[in-house]
């Protein structure tokens with residue numbers, strides 16, 4: 220073969236490879252996906268929440284905690300610091316209450332992302348764990364919730380090199396938790412480029428004051444994480460693999476993979492109904508519309524439920540879908556007493572009746 224022929228073959232091979240990559244990437248990001256609306260009755264937007272409600276978790280007594288005001292690279296955001304709200308789902312008004320933050324806490328740069336609550340079995344004290352990204356760094360804040368006065372007391376900031384790009388956490392003790400890292404790299408530019416290769420490079424880390432270790436890896440952008448009501452299984456949203464992974468929790472806090480359940484959507488946070496054990500997820504329909512945020516062609520919202528996840532035949536159901544004209548970029552869904560709360564990365568929060 221002549222030089223020109225060799226070069227042509229190389230260029231052709233490279234184009235095929237690149238084409239394959241682009242196609243693969245667009246499949247991972249679901250860039251062509253659209254859904255038809257599937258609305259629920261009596262949906263109302265929660266008052267005062269307009270800058271996102273990225274994560275929501277509900278206590279057994281119907282008190283929801285909401286993390287609001289996330290600033291995430293690539294998303295539109297406000298200049299206001301993040302906030303934590305509570306919402307009493309048993310009350311008549313559905314009015315979120317902004318929690319008072321402690322004085323000894325750096326509020327200006329508060330950038331709350333995933334949250335988890337831990338109730339001390341010995342005295343019922345509620346601890347709120349918050350993933351915080353001041354200056355886009357990653358750290359975990361542990362607060363004590365004080366019902367009287369609706370405030371938070373700051374107890375601890377946890378930083379560790381293995382907790383370098385934390386998305387979500389699930390608390391398993393007073394100072395211990397599992398956390399997902401949604402990127403492999405820590406460098407800002409590499410983090411951005413990583414979104415275009417979407418390799419299965421991200422992981423789950425176990426943290427306790429005595430031990431910090433990677434307990435599971437191989438995720439395409441590990442996202443939401445939560446635990447079964449009997450605390451024996453951990454669930455991880457493998458967002459760009461369009462799956463939810465089930466892992467068994469071992470005595471030594473390591474995790475053993477059990478299975479991966481395909482969900483056909485880009486599921487973000489996972490909430491678990493304490494009564495039924497069902498998983499509820501806020502999912503993104505199409506990542507292109509999320510990243511190239513255009514109000515004229517907005518990113519939609521989708522809520523997916525998984526029933527009987529541990530059985531041979533988990534049931535995956537789309538419970539709610541909207542093309543973005545009602546609610547944009549759903550990231551979490553949580554249920555209590557026949558009501559469904561839907562939160563978003565940077566938009567509003569909705570409360571709907573399930574029936």
Ligand SMILES: *[C@@H]1O[C@H](CO)[C@@H](O)[C@H](O)[C@H]1NC(C)=O
Nearest residue numbers: 242243244246247248459460
């Ligand atoms: C992307 O490519 C890999 C390797 O060629 C393949 O295993 C995977 O199924 C592809 N992913 C999608 C979403 O098409």
Ligand SMILES: *[C@@H]1O[C@H](CO)[C@@H](O)[C@H](O)[C@H]1NC(C)=O
Nearest residue numbers: 437457460462464479480481
């Ligand atoms: C990714 O999804 C595929 C198809 O659902 C599944 O077979 C595979 O196990 C998943 N990979 C991981 C790491 O979860």
